[in-house]
Amino acid sequence: METLFQQYRNLNITLNEHVCQLLNIPNKVLNDFFPSKAEFNSAIWHYFPVTPEILSEAQDGFLQGMHEHRDPSTFLTCLIQSRAGLQAKNHAGTWVDVPMVPGGVVFNIGMQLMKLTGGKFVATTHRVNTLKIDTDRYTIPYVMSTRLDVPIKPLPQFDSEEAAKIHVPPNAQVLKLMKIEDPLLRSGYARLSLFPAATQKLYPKEFEEGREMGIL
Ligand SMILES: O=C(O)CCC(=O)C(=O)O
Numbered sequence: 250m251e252t253l254f255q256q257y258r259n260l261n262i263t264l265n266e267h268v269c270q271l272l273n274i275p276n277k278v279l280n281d282f283f284p285s286k287a288e289f290n291s292a293i294w295h296y297f298p299v300t301p302e303i304l305s306e307a308q309d310g311f312l313q314g315m316h317e318h319r320d321p322s323t324f325l326t327c328l329i330q331s332r333a334g335l336q337a338k339n340h341a342g343t344w345v346d347v348p349m350v351p352g353g354v355v356f357n358i359g360m361q362l363m364k365l366t367g368g369k370f371v372a373t374t375h376r377v378n379t380l381k382i383d384t385d386r387y388t389i390p391y392v393m394s395t396r397l398d399v400p401i402k403p404l405p406q407f408d409s410e411e412a413a414k415i416h417v418p419p420n421a422q423v424l425k426l427m428k429i430e431d432p433l434l435r436s437g438y439a440r441l442s443l444f445p446a447a448t449q450k451l452y453p454k455e456f457e458e459g460r461e462m463g464i465l
């Protein structure tokens with residue numbers, strides 16, 4: 250795991266440099282949002298294979314795995330996966346299967362980078378289609394944490410409506426979540442929204458709160 254995290258970190262730093270090049274900003278602009286001592290967030294997700302009972306609930310080639318969301322408090326998320334199942338929504342609003350490339354790393358844009366660029370970079374809306382999972386699926390997401398004491402707001406050159414790319418807005422629940430200012434709170438509620446059925450069972454009080462806020 251130590252080796253994986255180190256490699257993830259190196260990759261993230263390289264990706265950040267590419268992002269700066271694309272945005273035509275010095276690397277320092279992005280670097281200043283990260284603490285000098287490396288901090289990161291990671292998880293191991295284990296998706297069980299579909300059962301005939303669950304399979305009967307499939308609709309239009311889709312069976313709900315991890316719910317539709319945008320990664321809440323990050324610039325970029327990196328992800329390794331043992332098999333396919335991840336889907337991303339394109340600008341036309343169509344769900345696209347993310348291909349499984351052995352040894353490959355998927356990365357996507359999070360809400361904070363979207364905010365920083367005034368919507369020029371669009372946070373990826375994604376979900377997991379369990380229908381594609383016939384054997385256990387494991388994924389390991391990794392994000393480099395940003396400093397909590399540095400508020401993230403649009404860079405001056407992107408601080409205008411016109412700078413934002415035309416894109417399909419996320420669903421109403423994700424929009425509400427994006428409005429939460431506090432990154433930790435936003436992250437917490439985002440976690441609860443990934444598997445609402447489990448949240449309802451294990452965290453009934455927080456589930457009700459999320460419901461009232463229109464996030465769940
Ligand atoms: O397991 C996956 O393929 C997606 C994981 C994910 O979207 C996340 O951890 O935020």
Ligand SMILES: [Fe+2]
Binds near residue numbers: 319326
């Ligand atoms: Fe995600």
